[in-house]
Amino acid sequence: MIFDGSKIPNGKVISAQVCIVGSGPAGITAAYELQQAGIDVILIEGSRWNGTQRNESWQEKPYFYNGEATGLFTHNEPEFLIRPTQQYSQGPWERERVYGGTSTHWGGQCRPLDPIVFTKRPGFPGWPINRQDLDPYYSRAAELCQLHTDNFTSQYWAQVLQADVPALAGFNPEMYQFIGPDYTNFATRNFNGMPLSQANLDIILNANLLEIDHQQGSVNGLRIASADSGSPPQKLTEFTIKAERYVLACGAVANARQLLLSNVGNEHDLVGRYFMCHPDVLAQAVTITGNYLSSSEMRYMAGQLPNGQPWRDANGVYVQARFTPNADAAVSHNTGRCWFHYDGGHYYFEMTPNPNSRITLSDTKDPVFGQPQTRIDWQFSEGDEHTYQQTTQLFKSAVNQLGGDVSFIAWDSIKNQVVVNGHHIGTTRMSNDPEQGVVDANLKVHSLDNLYVAGSSVFPSTGVSNPTFTIITLSIRLAEHITQAIQGGNYG
Numbered sequence: 001m002i003f004d005g006s007k008i009p010n011g012k013v014i015s016a017q018v019c020i021v022g023s024g025p026a027g028i029t030a031a032y033e034l035q036q037a038g039i040d041v042i043l044i045e046g047s048r049w050n051g052t053q054r055n056e057s058w059q060e061k062p063y064f065y066n067g068e069a070t071g072l073f074t075h076n077e078p079e080f081l082i083r084p085t086q087q088y089s090q091g092p093w094e095r096e097r098v099y100g101g102t103s104t105h106w107g108g109q110c111r112p113l114d115p116i117v118f119t120k121r122p123g124f125p126g127w128p129i130n131r132q133d134l135d136p137y138y139s140r141a142a143e144l145c146q147l148h149t150d151n152f153t154s155q156y157w158a159q160v161l162q163a164d165v166p167a168l169a170g171f172n173p174e175m176y177q178f179i180g181p182d183y184t185n186f187a188t189r190n191f192n193g194m195p196l197s198q199a200n201l202d203i204i205l206n207a208n209l210l211e212i213d214h215q216q217g218s219v220n221g222l223r224i225a226s227a228d229s230g231s232p233p234q235k236l237t238e239f240t241i242k243a244e245r246y247v248l249a250c251g252a253v254a255n256a257r258q259l260l261l262s263n264v265g266n267e268h269d270l271v272g273r274y275f276m277c278h279p280d281v282l283a284q285a286v287t288i289t290g291n292y293l294s295s296s297e298m299r300y301m302a303g304q305l306p307n308g309q310p311w312r313d314a315n316g317v318y319v320q321a322r323f324t325p326n327a328d329a330a331v332s333h334n335t336g337r338c339w340f341h342y343d344g345g346h347y348y349f350e351m352t353p354n355p356n357s358r359i360t361l362s363d364t365k366d367p368v369f370g371q372p373q374t375r376i377d378w379q380f381s382e383g384d385e386h387t388y389q390q391t392t393q394l395f396k397s398a399v400n401q402l403g404g405d406v407s408f409i410a411w412d413s414i415k416n417q418v419v420v421n422g423h424h425i426g427t428t429r430m431s432n433d434p435e436q437g438v439v440d441a442n443l444k445v446h447s448l449d450n451l452y453v454a455g456s457s458v459f460p461s462t463g464v465s466n467p468t469f470t471i472i473t474l475s476i477r478l479a480e481h482i483t484q485a486i487q488g489g490n491y492g
């Protein structure tokens with residue numbers, strides 16, 4: 001059931017077994033899975049809006065999400081924190097503050113991270129878990145997202161599309177499934193036949209996390225506030241939520257801000273560092289001339305049937321493939337992951353983790369609760385130029401072998417045009433070593449026994465697959481871990 005935080009009186013203390021903060025795909029998935037396991041869950045969402053209209057969060061987003069954006073943002077996306085990307089100039093696009101989070105307008109493009117992403121590579125720290133650890137949860141995520149299948153192999157999709165798989169030296173044609181239109185918006189979509197708002201759990205809108213109250217290694221409660229409908233709104237009520245365990249799921253930028261505001265998990269000055277994304281070049285970065293694929297191979301890449309129509313299943317799922325360097329090519333050239341469209345256009349890559357690319361607290365204050373806003377400094381490193389130079393050359397020589405040719409924009413020009421493109425990653429990263437990561441392999445903040453972080457802020461590296469399928473997968477795994485810990489009476 002949905003409650004309005006402004007109706008909860010000042011000073012009230014509310015209890016639950018688990019409290020989840022943030023109602024994007026990370027928070028809603030964890031809440032649903034916990035509720036299904038019989039856990040008493042409260043999901044809180046800062047926004048007053050119920051997520052049914054695409055642009056409604058715009059009205060209050062700037063108050064909470066604004067701040068200072070420097071580094072690459074200064075030139076490329078000065079309004080990053082509240083209103084990029086230039087690609088979507090008509091609306092409040094980069095991230096949302098609304099019930100359903102950014103799932104209210106994301107693209108629904110899904111693929112698991114490749115096994116190589118979890119390994120330690122030069123410049124990339126490796127994950128404390130591997131792809132096999134996640135495979136069962138990826139399967140469950142495919143079900144939850146109503147994908148066609150959890151099978152992403154070329155062989156499987158060549159059969160479905162009755163198409164030939166291109167053989168491009170050093171590259172895999174990797175298939176992406178897009179979630180059908182009825183299932184992308186986590187605020188309105190059905191879970192087990194009904195929206196989450198009708199399931200047996202409490203959702204409180206207009207419930208903004210102000211502070212994580214902690215002492216001696218445990219969170220004691222969350223200070224939560226509602227706002228009135230003024231312009232700007234003003235604080236209306238303040239109440240407390242006490243739970244056995246807490247999950248922070250506010251998106252990768254706000255997760256870091258919330259931990260910094262409460263001085264939580266930052267014993268090794270890691271919170272907010274390693275901000276990454278999948279930099280996207282909106283201009284024609286890659287131009288391909290000549291025919292290098294057969295028509296059947298092009299159909300495979302475009303996800304089309306022999307009659308040239310896009311393939312779709314009963315739930316509206318559709319597919320497209322992209323060329324990604326295979327593991328051998330990536331290892332021998334020491335590159336991050338990347339992908340190319342078979343017909344050129346965008347170039348999209350994995351940033352090398354850089355501690356100076358980071359989120360801190362700004363000197364500016366939000367006008368509603370008077371808390372420091374976000375300062376975000378987006379920085380590239382040498383590894384990024386290396387990935388670009390090496391992978392574009394690899395792609396060119398592979399296409400040349402098949403009779404086509406490729407030209408690219410120079411790196412300096414790329415640097416001045418890339419945009420973040422909606423995928424915010426890495427600001428509370430996962431490591432078994434507290435000196436290397438904010439959360440452990442169970443997503444628990446190292447220095448607290450009952451606070452977990454959900455979302456792409458925990459990824460130690462980005463890979464090149466869109467992040468949300470892995471966010472959902474990790475939230476399913478987190479819910480299972482918390483359920484077992486509560487039922488077994490364990491901490492950790």
Ligand SMILES: Cc1cc2nc3c(=O)[nH]c(=O)nc-3n(C[C@H](O)[C@H](O)[C@H](O)COP(=O)(O)OP(=O)(O)OC[C@H]3O[C@@H](n4cnc5c(N)ncnc54)[C@H](O)[C@@H]3O)c2cc1C
Nearest residue numbers: 022024025026046101102107108109209251422455466468
């Ligand atoms: C244009 C666009 C297209 C995209 N397309 C794709 C795609 O095709 N595939 C893909 O994988 N990903 C895509 N993404 C990325 C995807 O939207 C995000 O990865 C995903 O929404 C992140 O989920 P989340 O739950 O971690 O965070 P969010 O969805 O950002 O949700 C965070 C929630 O926390 C709430 N919140 C924040 N602060 C507080 C607070 N203090 N108190 C209470 N609540 C708070 C917010 O209101 C929000 O509801 C796209 C993004 C954009 C912008």
